Amino acid sequence: MLFFLLQKEFKQIFRNRTILAVVLVMPLIQLIVLPLAADYEVKNINLCIVDNDRSPEAQRLAQQLTASGYFRLTGYTASYRDAQALLEADRADVVLTIPPHFGRALVRDGQQTLSLAVNAINGVKAGLGAAYITTILQTYNNAIRVQWIQPGRFPAAPIVKVAPVYWYNPFLNYRVFMVPGILAVLVTMIGGFLSALNIVQEKEVGTIEQINVSPIKKHYFILGKLLPFWVLGNVVFTLGLLVARVVYGIVPMGSIPLLYGFVTLYLLAILGLGLLISTYCETQQQAMLITFFFMMIFILLGGLFTPLDSMPTWARAVAYASPVTHLIAVMRMIILKGSTAQDVLPAAAIVATFALILNVWAIVNYRKTS
Amino acid sequence: MDAICVENITKAYGKGQSPAVDGISFSVGAGELFGLIGPDGAGKTTLFRILITLLLPDAGHATVGGLDIVREYQKIRSTVGYMPGKFSLYTDLTVEENLHFFASVFNARVSDNYSLIRDLYEQIKPFKDRRAGKLSGGMKQKLALCCALIHRPTVLFLDEPTTGVDPVSRKEFWDMLGRLRSEGITILVSTPYMDEAARCDRIALIQQGHILSVDTPQGLRAGYPHPLYAVGGAPMPALLQRLAGHPDVVSSYAFGEWAHAAGTTTLGEGVLQAYLRDAGLPEAIVQATDATIEDCFMDLMKRN
Numbered sequence: 001m002l003f004f005l006l007q008k009e010f011k012q013i014f015r016n017r018t019i020l021a022v023v024l025v026m027p028l029i030q031l032i033v034l035p036l037a038a039d040y041e042v043k044n045i046n047l048c049i050v051d052n053d054r055s056p057e058a059q060r061l062a063q064q065l066t067a068s069g070y071f072r073l074t075g076y077t078a079s080y081r082d083a084q085a086l087l088e089a090d091r092a093d094v095v096l097t098i099p100p101h102f103g104r105a106l107v108r109d110g111q112q113t114l115s116l117a118v119n120a121i122n123g124v125k126a127g128l129g130a131a132y133i134t135t136i137l138q139t140y141n142n143a144i145r146v147q148w149i150q151p152g153r154f155p156a157a158p159i160v161k162v163a164p165v166y167w168y169n170p171f172l173n174y175r176v177f178m179v180p181g182i183l184a185v186l187v188t189m190i191g192g193f194l195s196a197l198n199i200v201q202e203k204e205v206g207t208i209e210q211i212n213v214s215p216i217k218k219h220y221f222i223l224g225k226l227l228p229f230w231v232l233g234n235v236v237f238t239l240g241l242l243v244a245r246v247v248y249g250i251v252p253m254g255s256i257p258l259l260y261g262f263v264t265l266y267l268l269a270i271l272g273l274g275l276l277i278s279t280y281c282e283t284q285q286q287a288m289l290i291t292f293f294f295m296m297i298f299i300l301l302g303g304l305f306t307p308l309d310s311m312p313t314w315a316r317a318v319a320y321a322s323p324v325t326h327l328i329a330v331m332r333m334i335i336l337k338g339s340t341a342q343d344v345l346p347a348a349a350i351v352a353t354f355a356l357i358l359n360v361w362a363i364v365n366y367r368k369t370s
Numbered sequence: 371m372d373a374i375c376v377e378n379i380t381k382a383y384g385k386g387q388s389p390a391v392d393g394i395s396f397s398v399g400a401g402e403l404f405g406l407i408g409p410d411g412a413g414k415t416t417l418f419r420i421l422i423t424l425l426l427p428d429a430g431h432a433t434v435g436g437l438d439i440v441r442e443y444q445k446i447r448s449t450v451g452y453m454p455g456k457f458s459l460y461t462d463l464t465v466e467e468n469l470h471f472f473a474s475v476f477n478a479r480v481s482d483n484y485s486l487i488r489d490l491y492e493q494i495k496p497f498k499d500r501r502a503g504k505l506s507g508g509m510k511q512k513l514a515l516c517c518a519l520i521h522r523p524t525v526l527f528l529d530e531p532t533t534g535v536d537p538v539s540r541k542e543f544w545d546m547l548g549r550l551r552s553e554g555i556t557i558l559v560s561t562p563y564m565d566e567a568a569r570c571d572r573i574a575l576i577q578q579g580h581i582l583s584v585d586t587p588q589g590l591r592a593g594y595p596h597p598l599y600a601v602g603g604a605p606m607p608a609l610l611q612r613l614a615g616h617p618d619v620v621s622s623y624a625f626g627e628w629a630h631a632a633g634t635t636t637l638g639e640g641v642l643q644a645y646l647r648d649a650g651l652p653e654a655i656v657q658a659t660d661a662t663i664e665d666c667f668m669d670l671m672k673r674n
Contacts, residue, residue, distance in 0.1 A: 001474070004474035004475065008460070008467075011462075011467065012460065012462050012463065205458055205460075205461065206454060206457075206458030207458050209452075209458060210454070210458055210459070210472070211475065212424055213422050213447055213452045214475045214476055215444065215447050215448040215476065216475055
């Protein structure tokens with residue numbers, strides 16, 4: 001019985017060019033384009049320097065800033081008024097003001113104050129721009145100290161130097177970090193959308209009534225719907241892993257069976273969600289909108305773009321109540337860090353609970369008689 | 371034993387709504403071709419959905435093939451065939467695949483009961499590799515009937531099978547139903563077309579959730595209580611206006627090109643002719659006529 005249902009589903013899937021395209025092309029395009037675009041490194045920050053000093057020291061500071069590669073000097077003015085105009089015209093993101101007698105005072109007093117005005121419309125750009133400048137200033141600072149403080153005459157001022165080592169992603173390559181996350185989102189979209197839409201389509205066309213008046217058991221019908229999309233989810237995941245390997249050279253550090261095991265479990269949960277949504281909807285439009293609502297929350301709160309730890313407590317609670325969050329975390333753990341089954345056990349337990357609740361709820365709510 | 375037995379079935383959609391089906395009772399004998407005749411919104415589809423176990427009634431009992439529709443719904447599902455009013459097969463599967471799929475859903479093979487659908491299926495066989503969604507309206511109906519029959523049901527439910535189908539296909543469809551009846555399959559068919567009612571063994575006239583009458587088509591027509599006259603030859607609005615003005619005319623309405631006027635026994639052909647002449651319609655022709663199902667329906671509707 002189940003065989004006939006599966007045979008029918010696969011026939012329908014293979015005849016639907018859109019679904020095939022979504023399953024085969026979407027993972028490739030998304031994995032190739034998105035990680036390149038979704039880069040956290042901000043380059044080409046428009047910098048305007050208001051130089052009220054024009055001393056060699058100020059010149060050197062400006063040189064160091066532009067030589068860093070992060071900044072593009074769009075203005076070198078003598079008055080803050082001009083710089084403000086650039087800021088307003090959106091041609092400057094950061095305005096650094098060098099006060100008059102900067103060089104002389106630096107030599108005489110050993111300290112000077114610079115002012116920094118940041119256009120904070122784009123929060124990420126503003127924050128990073130300010131941080132970059134601070135770092136460059138620090139280097140500049142140290143260079144001056146070494147130059148001016150004659151060794152031996154005074155005890156050297158104590159300097160705490162930090163030398164970070166980036167574990168699991170030594171070059172802080174954002175692609176390494178993004179690819180497993182995007183892969184998780186892909187698997188989620190395929191599983192969630194396709195399963196929800198498919199069942200609602202049977203409702204819309206009326207074929208579900210024909211099935212309902214037949215002796216087919218409820219759980220066979222649901223299983224017949226879940227299995228094909230479970231297979232498709234795994235196909236997409238495999239394709240994604242191949243792209244990660246070929247294009248980005250990302251080879252999972254951990255065990256591949258473990259990875260598939262977790263994805264299988266996860267697909268059960270997300271297919272259950274699709275199923276549940278479909279039992280509450282009458283049209284594909286409704287199903288689409290509701291699924292989209294959940295996907296937005298899942299993806300934005302899933303820790304793909306913003307770290308969970310920087311969220312307010314309530315948002316973190318919402319994030320943990322989404323299976324996507326756990327998949328993204330586990331994907332990164334297994335692929336980048338080589339975590340073992342024991343490490344992902346807590347996440348697996350949570351996802352298994354989701355799978356159980358969602359599927360039982362869906363089956364109870366899918367009534368053959370209304 | 372009756373193939374279908376309905377007792378006081380009532381169903382309302384939502385609280386405070388007037389019931390779609392209100393205390394309906396009737397029974398259909400085994401091997402009977404039973405028609406449920408009524409206008410749109412009369413409650414035909416609701417009654418069908420209750421009988422094929424897709425909907426639970428609020429009150430009342432019903433059995434299909436001797437099985438209770440509430441307690442033994444699962445047994446019913448393997449013995450009935452249902453063809454909904456709206457085409458609902460898989461449009462992305464071919465004709466042949468649909469047939470095989472619906473056979474397997476009922477644990478049957480197409481070859482088992484092919485004899486039952488041969489006449490019908492031969493007509494659509496040239497298109498067996500075409501997707502069901504690309505068939506014409508009449509062929510869709512034939513395929514849907516094939517799919518409903520492929521497991522050889524003992525009771526067949528057809529909900530408005532001929533709505534939106536051309537007259538030739540409609541006739542072929544009813545010829546097919548006659549053949550199925552001779553195979554011993556009980557058929558409950560609903561239709562809004564009064565002319566199709568004459569092809570049923572018995573019919574129930576249904577209106578606003580109530581059954582007005584259950585009888586054979588002949589019995590129903592014979593039981594028409596008034597002398598009936600067909601009036602024509604003059605413009606319809608003028609005719610209807612004059613007819614309504616006569617004290618002995620019980621009811622009058624347009625019936626195709628003619629107006630039908632039902633009167634009391636004192637109303638005769640000559641009386642009516644004279645009346646119309648005096649009323650300024652000398653060209654009007656009056657003929658006594660036999661009541662059709664539609665006349666019976668109009669009369670019953672008026673009385674209820």
